Amino acid sequence: MSWVLLIVAGTLEVVWAFAMKESQGFTKVMPVIVMVAAMAGSFTLLAMAMRSLPLGTAYMVWTGIGAVGAFAVGVWFLGEQFTVQRGIAAALIIAGMVTMKMS
Template identity: 75%
Template sequence: MAWILLVVAGLLEIVWAFAMKQSHGFTRIVPTLVMVAGMAGSFWLLSLSMRSLPLGTAYMVWTGIGAVGAFIVGILFLGEALTLQRGIAAALIVAGMVTMKLSS
């Protein structure tokens, strides 16, 4: 169950990062509210998952899901560039998350 909570927390991190971008510096109210709700939910679920997962593992997987997810959302929805170097960097983050999961 802790892993499910952690994955959902990571997905909410993607939501709040995208909403932060869409808020245009907190000048748009709806994206700002989505961002705050996403942050609150993400932190809450992360804290619940940390009841049984090690701190380092939980935090690394949470930030990794958020980082790679935001990278993918940027490419798919914001027209950000997908270069070989950026793709390799994202793959390395995923490899680190998988390695951390297998080690715990």
């Protein structure tokens, strides 16, 4: 169950990062509300997952999901550039998360 909580927490991290971008510097109210709610949910679920997962593993997977997820959302929904270097960097983050989970 802790892993499910952690994955949802990481997904909410992507949501708040996207909402922050959509808020256009906190000038749009609805994205700010979504951002704050997603942040609260993300932190709460991360804390719950950390009850039984090691700190380093939980935090690395949470930030990794957020980083790779935000990168993917940027490319797919915001038209940000995908380059081989950025793809390799995302793959290395994923490899690090898998390695941390396996250790």
